Amino acid sequence: MNWVEIARAAIDGLEIVAIGFFVALNGWYLLLLVASAFEMRQNRLLHDGESSRRLLVSPLAPRISVIAPAYNEEATIAESLRALFGLHYPNIEVVLTNDGSKDRTLAVLQREFDLVPIHCIYRRSIATARVRGLYRTRMYPNLIVVDKENGGRADALNAGLNVATGDLICLIDADTLIEPDAMVKMVRPFLDREDVLAVGGTIRIANECEVDAGRVVRTRVPRNPVAGFQVVEYLRAFLFGRLGWNRVGGNLIISGAFGMFRRESLLEVGGLAHDSIGEDFELVMRLRANAYEKGGPNRIVYAPEPVGWTEAPSSLAVLGRQRDRWHRALADTTKRYRRVLFNPRYGTMGIVVFPHYAILELFAPVVEGLGLFGLAAAALLGILNGPFAILFFLAAYGFGTGLTLFTLVLEELTFRRYGTMRDRALLVLWTVLENLGYRQLTVYWRLRGLFKFLRGDTAWGNMQRQGFQTADRTTTGLVPETGPVRP
């Protein structure tokens, strides 16, 4: 057997692996898509024409503590906080944690909200970096400001959790723009079922949308391709991915930018992990694993109606760092919870959901990368079956495009946030173009993440962003990312 034959055999083997993986992954996606269509229908039947007033005026509405960590956010913090007090919910508390900001974040808060220091006494249920002070105000009796030494996002959220008094805890990023009616819609799944452990809302991309007083007042699909590709990705991830998982074993990811949890469950598992690079994913895994081990509610629900808007990275360099960190987080959490894999003790999570993430999602870039490498190698060696390769590529990318278009149809038939023909045309454009270069880049970033994980790299990297486009066309300054917003 000469070297050409050996290479041909290897490439044939690669082809079989790549095709098998392609069929398995896309078959599963197709199943999720069908499940999400059913879930969406059920959701519409239950909620169309429903009055939100029942919860809005009820003295029985469960108390919600919204915990927002802030780090160097002097430019936006006052507006973000006022927007939180404008949320439509009768029983809400806002806990803002200043995570050792180096700028004037605390001074701005003191000036704008007339904060008064109170004795720094609280129940230290979860260990955190040193809390320097607690503040209250007469202006907003339901505001608690925690000033602490820098310890990272997880630590800041844990400090907030220590002082929060709500039955339900809503974890957000300080720069997430929550829609006014979102809280009522987030609470609904907790009232619908008793076994709900946490609820994740929808995250949408606010780049190039018009923002006024902490609210998105006009939605637009971004013209910037990097942000545009992410709009399409987020729609796909939320509307068919997570919605489908609601029916097929429950979700494993709640976006750190907007999620709601039962307080007692969070305290029981010790809050967010300080040593995890993907604390949101790790938290949900820990909560669900704990629920299966000890009994109690274990359902993680994605609710499509409550919306939080966030700013996505608009440069490839920042996006690349974000994606490689997300993949490192996936690898890290998979390693931590390998005991769950195919373990019937953990129900559908162990048999269906976790294997999907631990095998299909984790190794997808490896297989796709190998496929691309095999293709290039075969072309170089002159053993490429050109017509077959072209057909396979067309089928693979065509199927991916079809799934995304179906998601856009789902969005169009339900929420219709992007109402103009220009927006629709841009969405279709980004859907088609994402396969030509962007998708291959994400493969590279994820492979880089895996490589870094194997090397033990846990750095977050610099995550600078542009700031929202406000109604008066000024920007609100550079806002560093405070946590992962995994679609």
Added chain:
Amino acid sequence: MSGALLIGALRAIEFMLGLCLAILFGSGVRVAVRTKRSRPRLERGYRLLYELIHPAGDRTAAADETLVACLRAMSRSMQEELILPLGRNLESSASAPLRRIARDIGLLGRAERLCRSRFWERRLRGARTLCALHAGDTVMPRLLRDPHAAVRAQAAEWAAANPFEGVVPGLLEMAADHTMLSRFTAQDALLRLGWIATEPLAKYLEEHRDEEVEAVLGVAAALPHPAFTAAAILHCDSRNPGVRTRAIELLGAVGGAEGATHVARHLEDADADVRAAAVIALGRIGHWPRANAIAERMRDTSWNVRRAAGLALRALGSPGVLMLRRMTGDRNAFAADMARQVLDLPAGVDEVVA
């Protein structure tokens, strides 16, 4: 994988892409056209409604019938779009003219038929229409026992907006329902019913025991009435700490010397939640002779009890604040810390951090 198979797959994908694009852009065009067409129809509909609701003095019944016929000729969805949002924003008595029009154009009849459907989604739709228009006295009470939780919840919401004593037993039954949504809506409906629910609530509390009454005791605490005192005293001695807690909360809400005596007995309860409820109740009653006993709870081993005791002392006014000031020098550091924490709270802030 053969080329033929791939070509077949590609054809299917091509079809799927075409279909998705057609729906995506077709839907956009359809919505734009429908909005453009429906706007004048809606405006006309609102004019018709206005004329029917504010009849001119010289208009005859035949003229009214002509207006109703115009509304009747509109599509169901248009009729619903016209009438239901208005109905949702009106009280039962104020929506009477709308109800009459809805009955005349067949909207109510259809909703009542939907409520009898064997499909839950139709029953829910019918119930929502009747709820918006405060109609359906004959069909809605039956839906309080519907097999689907969402329909039961909708019926409970209707009951809250259309109070009469007949619905209270159904709501009380629902208040201990096995599904959270039904329980929540029923309890909320009982609260909104107010005094109408008082007598049946008191009777229910006297006749039922333990888990069955826990949720209802909570409702009663939000509707405090002396009629609940006897039942609350009875349940104070329940073996279930949850029931004891709720009963004490109820006594605290109702007030009175008799209640305060029974509450004070539970300052030494074995369960921390019960002790916390007892100090809060005494604070709420404003029972200052028990200030020393409440202050003693500031040294409790449970954070929740200490926190409750601090807030209770603050609620007592001057004697309590004096006691809190004294506690800042207490040898028990936990008690002193909590006293400082409570004294620090700005006016209007009623909750200590967790």
